[in-house]
Amino acid sequence: MVSDPHRIPSDALVVFGATGDLAGKMIFPSLYAMCKRGALSAKVIGVALDDWSIEQLREHVVESISRAGGIDDRAALDKLLTQLDYVRGDYQDSDTFHRLARRLDGAQRPAHYLAIPPSLFERVIAGLRDAGLNRQARLIVEKPFGHDLASAQELSRVALSAFEERSIFRIDHYLGKEAIMNILYFRFANSFLEPIWNRNCVASVQITLAEQFGIKGRGAFYESTGCLRDVIQNHLLQILALLAMEPPAYQNYGAVHVEKAKVFQAMRPARPEDMVRGQYAGYRSEPVVAQDSDVETVCALRLYVDAWRWEGVPWYLRSGKRMTSTATEVLVQLKPPPQRLFDDSDPVNGRANYIRFRLSDNSAVALAARVKQTGKEFIGEQRELLLLDAHPGAETPYERLLGEAMAGNGALFTRQDAVEAAWAAIDPVLSTYPPVEIYQPGSWGPAGADALIAADGGWHDPST
Numbered sequence: 001m002v003s004d005p006h007r008i009p010s011d012a013l014v015v016f017g018a019t020g021d022l023a024g025k026m027i028f029p030s031l032y033a034m035c036k037r038g039a040l041s042a043k044v045i046g047v048a049l050d051d052w053s054i055e056q057l058r059e060h061v062v063e064s065i066s067r068a069g070g071i072d073d074r075a076a077l078d079k080l081l082t083q084l085d086y087v088r089g090d091y092q093d094s095d096t097f098h099r100l101a102r103r104l105d106g107a108q109r110p111a112h113y114l115a116i117p118p119s120l121f122e123r124v125i126a127g128l129r130d131a132g133l134n135r136q137a138r139l140i141v142e143k144p145f146g147h148d149l150a151s152a153q154e155l156s157r158v159a160l161s162a163f164e165e166r167s168i169f170r171i172d173h174y175l176g177k178e179a180i181m182n183i184l185y186f187r188f189a190n191s192f193l194e195p196i197w198n199r200n201c202v203a204s205v206q207i208t209l210a211e212q213f214g215i216k217g218r219g220a221f222y223e224s225t226g227c228l229r230d231v232i233q234n235h236l237l238q239i240l241a242l243l244a245m246e247p248p249a250y251q252n253y254g255a256v257h258v259e260k261a262k263v264f265q266a267m268r269p270a271r272p273e274d275m276v277r278g279q280y281a282g283y284r285s286e287p288v289v290a291q292d293s294d295v296e297t298v299c300a301l302r303l304y305v306d307a308w309r310w311e312g313v314p315w316y317l318r319s320g321k322r323m324t325s326t327a328t329e330v331l332v333q334l335k336p337p338p339q340r341l342f343d344d345s346d347p348v349n350g351r352a353n354y355i356r357f358r359l360s361d362n363s364a365v366a367l368a369a370r371v372k373q374t375g376k377e378f379i380g381e382q383r384e385l386l387l388l389d390a391h392p393g394a395e396t397p398y399e400r401l402l403g404e405a406m407a408g409n410g411a412l413f414t415r416q417d418a419v420e421a422a423w424a425a426i427d428p429v430l431s432t433y434p435p436v437e438i439y440q441p442g443s444w445g446p447a448g449a450d451a452l453i454a455a456d457g458g459w460h461d462p463s464t
């Protein structure tokens with residue numbers, strides 16, 4: 001018996017945009033995985049404009065699941081297909097929502113997943129509200145949550161006009177990743193970290209999300225988004241918040257949200273001179289990309305969290321497409337010892353001590369230290385104490401987040417105050433920014449990105 005009404009599981013999942021890209025790539029494969037684990041009993045209703053029959057949607061779902069990883073459990077697939085229904089409709093037409101209400105057939109707590117462009121959110125949310133489909137319901141939305149601070153606030157106003165904050169689930173799939181959840185755990189389940197986890201011992205922090213591939217045919221999306229909005233404002237800032245936050249005061253996800261929001265609120269608004277933008281040679285020849293596009297495919301940013309713990313510590317964030325390798329990594333660089341007792345320890349060029357979080361493609365936490373080599377001389381070498389972690393069989397982030405949203409558990413989602421504070425921190429560089437520097441595909445981006453961090457020892461190469 002669940003006593004908190006907010007934790008009663010959803011008895012239906014409505015997928016707006018059921019025939020679209022996100023539903024095909026992420027949502028249906030995740031629902032199939034949930035069926036395999038016996039974790040999906042709710043009915044699933046797809047809604048879209050396409051004049052498809054339910055059979056056509058079923059075929060599409062089977063194809064999507066095959067493409068995503070294959071079908072190895074026919075019974076689970078059949079279960080999903082049996083639970084599936086389809087409502088064809090125009091979101092502008094109130095009749096769509098009335099037909100949806102009939103198909104929900106008495107479901108008391110539907111979860112509505114908006115797998116549609118943000119420009120349609122307002123219309124769909126109004127349609128749900130007018131048909132009474134927001135009552136006891138949940139709303140699941142995808143990043144980007146707005147395009148800047150003003151649009152994020154407007155989006156929030158629209159969502160809150162029909163759903164209460166605790167019923168809104170904003171998906172940032174990075175928060176569903178094992179290695180990223182482990183940052184929170186590692187920080188607060190161990191005691192040895194706390195004494196060094198501050199401005200006294202930490203010299204700088206850098207976070208890299210590098211991708212070897214390009215924009216994968218998403219020219220239209222990328223032209224209106226760019227790297228800063230696509231991954232830095234959300235994925236990388238969420239990682240930063242988990243690294244920078246104070247310990248939550250009590251064991252409740254609300255407390256984590258409060259602490260994360262405080263990090264963004266303490267963030268010094270970014271300045272154009274703290275940002276470098278790059279564009280890979282050839283980007284302008286991608287389909288749907290403007291010939292004179294100034295959109296960045298690499299972005300490097302220096303930020304500061306003006307809080308007691310982090311005063312003066314620079315946080316370097318960088319991400320990019322068509323880089324040397326695909327990897328996501330955090331490097332917390334510790335300050336050198338106060339005295340240089342051994343000739344070979346070079347606190348300027350050597351990194352000596354750091355803590356490294358490998359977040360993808362595998363997961364690891366490493367602590368770097370210098371140890372003496374065998375011999376009578378005091379000559380050392382750099383070593384890492386490595387905690388390597390593989391997660392065979394772990395849920396994919398989407399599978400996990402869908403399950404959590406339908407169970408009403410908001411721990412792995414972002415809250416509006418944090419979203420807005422994160423936008424506020426980068427809002428100045430959304431309107432005033434340096435021009436893009438062209439870089440060669442397969443490189444680490446433009447020279448300017450290296451210059452940005454040169455004083456703090458340069459970027460760590462996550463492919464090594």
Ligand code: BG6
Nearest residue numbers: 143173174211230231235328360
């Ligand atoms: C998405 C971005 O949110 O995250 C993509 O839109 C990016 O551009 C992707 O490639 C990275 O996610 P992951 O899980 O592959 O690291």
